[in-house]
Amino acid sequence: MDDMIAIILSKYNYWTVITLMMIGLYAMIVKNNLIKKIIGMNIFQTSIILFYVSMGMKKDATIPILEHHPGMQEHVYHAADYINPLPHVLMLTAIVVSVATLGVALSLALKVYDQYGTLEEDEINAKIRKASVKS
């Protein structure tokens, strides 16, 4: 039983990932303001990036840059001494994609504001319903 509690506590990175993911999902579903929804979407994305970077982490490993010793002609590298850089490279792409989606989402929110004069979702829905009843 103690072993299990120790294993659960040692995965604190993944518990943070789950917490942030649920915070983002809550904001996307429950929040009424469009800007708040977009902030929730961004928190969700960063939680996924944190998950991938946590997967690449190793104990007692250094950053993935090769060390060169002067005077040594041959190098012997141990992969266990370096953090796995593959998830980092994948997540580098994900950060750029997240900024692109943020820009598109904010420009759509600006268009919605120009059309309806508000960013609150219930007011927008009420205006759409009123317009459809009139026509």
Add this chain to the structure above:
Amino acid sequence: MIWQVEFIILFLVIICGIAALWVKDLLSAAILFGAYSFMMCILWAVMGAVDVAFTEASVGAGVSTIFFVAAVFRTSRRTKD
């Protein structure tokens, strides 16, 4: 990787994320989201992902915050939730 530092930063990340969604002023929410992104960047630097860390510092904490502030200035600042 120092687990105490990582623990404190993970706690601050969750606090900043909740605060960014909790405040009723959208400009404060944008600035708190910038603080959240920067805490995330420090966390990745601690975890050894330096390339991800400086991309997040420039793109996540810099450009995203400017986008949010610009969008809030062009729309309304108040919100009900």
